[in-house]
Amino acid sequence: MNRLRRKIRRWSKRTVIPAIPEDAREEVLQSLGLLEPLVNGVLKCEVCGTVVTLDNLAMFRVENGEFVFSCDTPSCMISFRISGVEVKDVSDD
Numbered sequence: 001m002n003r004l005r006r007k008i009r010r011w012s013k014r015t016v017i018p019a020i021p022e023d024a025r026e027e028v029l030q031s032l033g034l035l036e037p038l039v040n041g042v043l044k045c046e047v048c049g050t051v052v053t054l055d056n057l058a059m060f061r062v063e064n065g066e067f068v069f070s071c072d073t074p075s076c077m078i079s080f081r082i083s084g085v086e087v088k089d090v091s092d093d
């Protein structure tokens, strides 16, 4: 888990944003301890405050040691994209 956190911290410093493959998404979120809060609906989009779940989570990043999230609203993703880790590809929307 710590190794993954470090990896994500490294990612967040890059300009190219890595995307988590769809089939690895739940595994990655689980290993970060984020799956349960996502399922329980207790996390919020950093930009608009909407409750973020597995259905609308688009990106997250580590900020001051805490995870912050973006929903899949395009305007939120644009605000977030600079340093976020992409969780799903919604470019077709």
Ligand SMILES: [Zn+2]
Binding pocket: 045, 046, 047, 048, 049, 050, 070, 071, 072, 073, 076
């Ligand atoms: Zn949002």
